[in-house]
Amino acid sequence: MTNAEHEIAVLLNNKLGEKILQTGTLQPGRAFVRVGANAQRDALEVLLEADENAGLSALTGVDLGKTIELMYHIRTRKIIVTIRTEVPKEDAKIKSVTDLIPGANFHEREVADLFGVKFEGHPNLKRLVLPDDWPKNLFPLRKDAEVVVPNRMENADVSSGDGQTSSDGKLINIILGPQHPALIEPEKFSLKVDGEIVREVEPRIGYVHRGIEKAAEKRTYLQDIYLVERICGICNACHAACFCQAVEAILGVSVPSRASYLRTLILELNRIHSHMLLLGHAGLEIGYETLFQYMWRDREAVMDIVEWLTGNRVIASFITIGGVRRDLQEETIPKIKMELANLKKKMGFYKHLFENDPTFKMRTKNVGVLSKQDALKLCVVGPVARGSDVKMDVRKDEPYAAYGEIPFNMVTYSEGGSWARLMVRLDEIIESINIINYVLENLPSGPYRVRVPRIVPAGEAISRVEAPRGELFYYVKSNGTAYPERVKVRTPTFANILSFVRIAEGGNIADVPASFVSLDPCFSCTDR
Amino acid sequence: MSLNPEFVFRVLVFPGFAFILLFTMFCDWVERKVEARMQNRMGPAYTGPAGVLQPLADFVKLLTKEDIVPFDTRNVVFRLAPILSFSIFVFAFLFLPVDGVNVILNSNFEGDLILILTLVSIANFFLFLSGWSSTNPYSAVGATRVLTQFLGYDIPLFILALAPAFLASNLSISAIASSQNVPFILLIPWAFALFIITLQAELEKDPFDVPHAETEIVGGYETEYTGRRLAFLKLAKDVQIVLGAAIAVELFLGGPYGPVFFSLPAFWYALWFVLKLVVVIVISEYLTCVFARLRIDQVLVANWKVLLPLSILSLAATVALSLYFNPLMR
Amino acid sequence: MRQMAKLSPMLREVFSHVFKKPATRKYPEVKPKVPVGFRGKHVFDISLCVSCGLCARDCPAKAIEMVDVDGKKRPLFHLDLCIFCYQCAESCPRNAIKSSEIFELASTDKSDLVVKPQTDFQESGGA
Numbered sequence A: 001m002t003n004a005e006h007e008i009a010v011l012l013n014n015k016l017g018e019k020i021l022q023t024g025t026l027q028p029g030r031a032f033v034r035v036g037a038n039a040q041r042d043a044l045e046v047l048l049e050a051d052e053n054a055g056l057s058a059l060t061g062v063d064l065g066k067t068i069e070l071m072y073h074i075r076t077r078k079i080i081v082t083i084r085t086e087v088p089k090e091d092a093k094i095k096s097v098t099d100l101i102p103g104a105n106f107h108e109r110e111v112a113d114l115f116g117v118k119f120e121g122h123p124n125l126k127r128l129v130l131p132d133d134w135p136k137n138l139f140p141l142r143k144d145a146e147v148v149v150p151n152r153m154e155n156a157d158v159s160s161g162d163g164q165t166s167s168d169g170k171l172i173n174i175i176l177g178p179q180h181p182a183l184i185e186p187e188k189f190s191l192k193v194d195g196e197i198v199r200e201v202e203p204r205i206g207y208v209h210r211g212i213e214k215a216a217e218k219r220t221y222l223q224d225i226y227l228v229e230r231i232c233g234i235c236n237a238c239h240a241a242c243f244c245q246a247v248e249a250i251l252g253v254s255v256p257s258r259a260s261y262l263r264t265l266i267l268e269l270n271r272i273h274s275h276m277l278l279l280g281h282a283g284l285e286i287g288y289e290t291l292f293q294y295m296w297r298d299r300e301a302v303m304d305i306v307e308w309l310t311g312n313r314v315i316a317s318f319i320t321i322g323g324v325r326r327d328l329q330e331e332t333i334p335k336i337k338m339e340l341a342n343l344k345k346k347m348g349f350y351k352h353l354f355e356n357d358p359t360f361k362m363r364t365k366n367v368g369v370l371s372k373q374d375a376l377k378l379c380v381v382g383p384v385a386r387g388s389d390v391k392m393d394v395r396k397d398e399p400y401a402a403y404g405e406i407p408f409n410m411v412t413y414s415e416g417g418s419w420a421r422l423m424v425r426l427d428e429i430i431e432s433i434n435i436i437n438y439v440l441e442n443l444p445s446g447p448y449r450v451r452v453p454r455i456v457p458a459g460e461a462i463s464r465v466e467a468p469r470g471e472l473f474y475y476v477k478s479n480g481t482a483y484p485e486r487v488k489v490r491t492p493t494f495a496n497i498l499s500f501v502r503i504a505e506g507g508n509i510a511d512v513p514a515s516f517v518s519l520d521p522c523f524s525c526t527d528r
Numbered sequence B: 001m002s003l004n005p006e007f008v009f010r011v012l013v014f015p016g017f018a019f020i021l022l023f024t025m026f027c028d029w030v031e032r033k034v035e036a037r038m039q040n041r042m043g044p045a046y047t048g049p050a051g052v053l054q055p056l057a058d059f060v061k062l063l064t065k066e067d068i069v070p071f072d073t074r075n076v077v078f079r080l081a082p083i084l085s086f087s088i089f090v091f092a093f094l095f096l097p098v099d100g101v102n103v104i105l106n107s108n109f110e111g112d113l114i115l116i117l118t119l120v121s122i123a124n125f126f127l128f129l130s131g132w133s134s135t136n137p138y139s140a141v142g143a144t145r146v147l148t149q150f151l152g153y154d155i156p157l158f159i160l161a162l163a164p165a166f167l168a169s170n171l172s173i174s175a176i177a178s179s180q181n182v183p184f185i186l187l188i189p190w191a192f193a194l195f196i197i198t199l200q201a202e203l204e205k206d207p208f209d210v211p212h213a214e215t216e217i218v219g220g221y222e223t224e225y226t227g228r229r230l231a232f233l234k235l236a237k238d239v240q241i242v243l244g245a246a247i248a249v250e251l252f253l254g255g256p257y258g259p260v261f262f263s264l265p266a267f268w269y270a271l272w273f274v275l276k277l278v279v280v281i282v283i284s285e286y287l288t289c290v291f292a293r294l295r296i297d298q299v300l301v302a303n304w305k306v307l308l309p310l311s312i313l314s315l316a317a318t319v320a321l322s323l324y325f326n327p328l329m330r
Numbered sequence C: 001m002r003q004m005a006k007l008s009p010m011l012r013e014v015f016s017h018v019f020k021k022p023a024t025r026k027y028p029e030v031k032p033k034v035p036v037g038f039r040g041k042h043v044f045d046i047s048l049c050v051s052c053g054l055c056a057r058d059c060p061a062k063a064i065e066m067v068d069v070d071g072k073k074r075p076l077f078h079l080d081l082c083i084f085c086y087q088c089a090e091s092c093p094r095n096a097i098k099s100s101e102i103f104e105l106a107s108t109d110k111s112d113l114v115v116k117p118q119t120d121f122q123e124s125g126g127a
Helices: A002-019 A040-050 A103-117 A212-214 A223-228 A235-250 A257-285 A289-309 A332-356 A357-363 A372-377 A418-441 A494-505 A513-520 A523-527 B005-012 B017-038 B054-063 B073-091 B112-132 B137-168 B174-179 B191-204 B227-252 B265-290 B295-327 C010-017 C054-057 C088-092
Strands: A019-025 A031-035 A055-063 A065-074 A079-088 A093-095 A119-120 A172-176 A190-192 A197-204 A457-469 A470-478 A485-492 C043-044 C064-069 C073-080 C095-099
Touching: A002 A019, A002 A031, A002 A040, A002 A079, A002 C064, A031 A040, A040 A065, A040 A079, A040 A494, A040 C010, A055 A103, A055 A470, A065 A470, A079 A093, A103 A119, A103 A494, A172 B137, A190 A494, A197 A494, A212 A485, A223 A235, A223 A485, A223 A523, A235 A257, A235 A457, A257 A289, A257 A357, A257 A513, A257 B005, A289 A332, A289 B265, A289 C010, A332 A357, A357 A418, A357 A513, A357 B227, A372 A494, A418 A513, A418 B073, A418 C095, A470 A494, A485 C064, A494 A513, A494 A523, A523 B191, B005 B017, B017 B054, B017 B227, B017 B265, B017 C010, B054 B073, B054 B227, B054 C095, B073 B227, B112 B137, B112 B174, B112 B191, B112 B227, B137 B174, B137 B191, B137 B295, B174 B227, B191 B227, B191 B295, B227 B265, C043 C073, C054 C088
Parallel strands: A031 A079, A093 A119
Antiparallel strands: A019 A031, A055 A065, A065 A079, A172 A190, A190 A197, A457 A470, A470 A485, C043 C095, C064 C073
16 A cells, blocks of 8 residues: 555655645555645646546545635545645635546535635536525634524525526426435436437535534534434445544554454445345336335345344444444344345346346436446446446455455446446345355454543544445544544545436436436435 | 116116226226235225225325416316316216116117227327426426327227227127127237237336326326316226226127126126226236336337337238138127 | 347246235234344333433433432433434443333323333333
8 A cells, every 4th residue: 555655655746846745644545745725736637647547536625723724535546645735714715626527526516615615617616515595605614604593585596596487498497306206315406308308407406414514523423423324324334334434543443353344244234225225216216116116125134134233224323433332143143144045046036137127128228328438537436437347446445344354346337327337236235145144154253342532632534435325435633622623524426416417418308217316316415 | 868767877877977986996996906916015905895995085085185276277278187088088988888788778889999999089188188288397298298109009009909890890899899709819819919008008007107107207297286186187097997998808808798697687797897807907907017117219119110010910910810710700 | 129029037026926925014913023132212220320421421312311310310311302322321331221122102292202210110121
């Protein structure tokens, strides 16, 4: 790992020279380089040239008092390189990087919303996560933001309103959402259609924004575990795992190996149930109700296993800082293995069905195709990327928990359409069952947690976990008290939403739900 | 014509209006229960024994809801379309022999098969108008889809209905039904299979579910309807299902005619009619459960490139084979 | 349309389900069996409590209120705020808080949703 960091430090020093103020490493695999304002574009260009698979993982803003620090986290060569720069609070503006990386579009809009930083050159700097009638000069994530009761009428920004009736001559404006039978969670897509062909898509997210990042600063680290778990019900164990890993990195503790294996167990169970939920939902979107009912009936087996393990069906509350909260009893292991063997047989039937059912293939093959170049430019993650032949999986790139010791395959398909993305998830279910079987057979004995102090020393850490929907990214900064200074969450669907705009434009309206559901959108995650 | 009580009874109660309504609700229950069992779940279970009263409960519930008419709709068409389509479907039903003779006595005439199919088309057109008269983009898209799909399946439907008419040498439905000493499904099974598939398109069930695809366009043409009008629109669609299945029964399965075990042939004929219709509904529901929903352009391809040539071929095959069938008919 | 020639495996599967029992569990006539370690309604043993207040301090939902009982501070659990994470049970140094198998907590009366420190010794279904 350190070789890659060394190479990158040398490369940046050579190309940028005196623009670099400082280089260093936070933890293994987390290099950073501090540059002056507006030099971040040059550093970004250098990194993109050096590696064609480089992408923007997240864009974090931190309020440092007089300045706002912006950190561009770039994933390249299996490590994260952070480009840090600062802008003064009174005059917070910086050049946008969307012309270099189109995938930075939403990241910059979010920082503009929450911190008040203006990105010059951004194509569409409208509100993203805050409502349209939020007061114009109130930036919630700044430390000096005051609590006000907003006067919604005077602050309403109705310039971006789009009416129901046809606006551009023959283009009808169809609004998908926020309430719509095709969406499980609220988000608005304004589709401009011409007959049956979609010409333009404009997404608007933020309907479920609960301000979790700000709330995390007001709770202790132990309470924050339960808070971040509830960012998303479906991938809750991944959020808890990622947060705990970040805090453990700051503390410098390592969890016992039994705890690592048990964490792997709950993470893979999360993955199976999330993928099965999505495959059933995909059936519902294309009108295949029978598939939906069968898939969710079979998913009940996984919910039962999670209940035996953690005491609850959905929100696991299993992982804590220093390990896991309860042990796995010996007598449960044969029951789990039997249920998983049944599930594997059923998955064989579904795989046979997906490959052979004529109407299913007619609705999903060659629908919503995302090419490999687009996938890399838009920085998509997870099965969306792996369905377009991008080989990216955090469990392989940067093994965490027990993944370094468990043999498994990364599943990729190269067609790039909805069918490929759904098949990636189906194959991943089978891989997960194999991983769980390995974990159950090789579970090490020993303690399942270590005690950690309640007060975390000052420091910062980045942690990544492969959630069912893709790479989940956490940045935690502590200031030596019992409360964190900053918790930044970048969820996988946030990175994937832009690809929907690309794959929906030019297709039929009827393909919109089919291609949309194959991205596996989870808006609770997106909006936080 | 003088209004004798028997005529009034036949029109209003059995096999007329009341029978059609109750039978529609019964068939709706059968459909939902069969679909539920195929999907490994229970279906309606609590209202009435085994949930038999569920469709009635749904209808009554909708009648009690508030009736909202959006501001910009074309009022007359919007308000009348559900009632008109419902009444036209019921009117078409009155021409079918249910217990051996027609409802409106002596009203069968040479060519009432064409009349029934045309009435079905007109009622479908009213469903299109119901969507077109609402000022909702979802309704507009749903309405255009109804019409696009209608253009595709109507011609195959007519051609396929001509095959049994050719074998019976008669265009009157009751004559076709009564001339089946051997049910036509055994003589021309390909026509029955194609007819059932085309019927799926007419009844807007999977795989031809596209006009009211919930996950894409919310409700299609029924998006803006609420309360009483929605109740009648749904009832119109249910009667359409029963009517379509009844046409299939009359044309291919021998109508109400079947073995009569002891006296009162009218009762036995009605019973056979009900049983055969339930069988057709079960087959139709099975097809619904097994397929996903096709896109509108795929539906067009299926209609114009597959169903139409196959239906013409099936008619040609029927004509060619009719020489061999004639002895069976006598 | 050449794709239509292959038969879908769903055909046989759907047909076979007509003869199977539904997978629905007929709740409330049939109640589910709750596993060991299930997180249900709280059981508080006042004889073990030492009034340290750690449960109330660590509760993420601020659902525990320390109230005065016979001169000492004891926890009162507001189940309508509780998220059933059982961090309180973990933080308690004396294991005074345990879970039970009761999960049917819906009620039309808010006073049902409170576990008071003095009177709640649940014998039935106690963990």
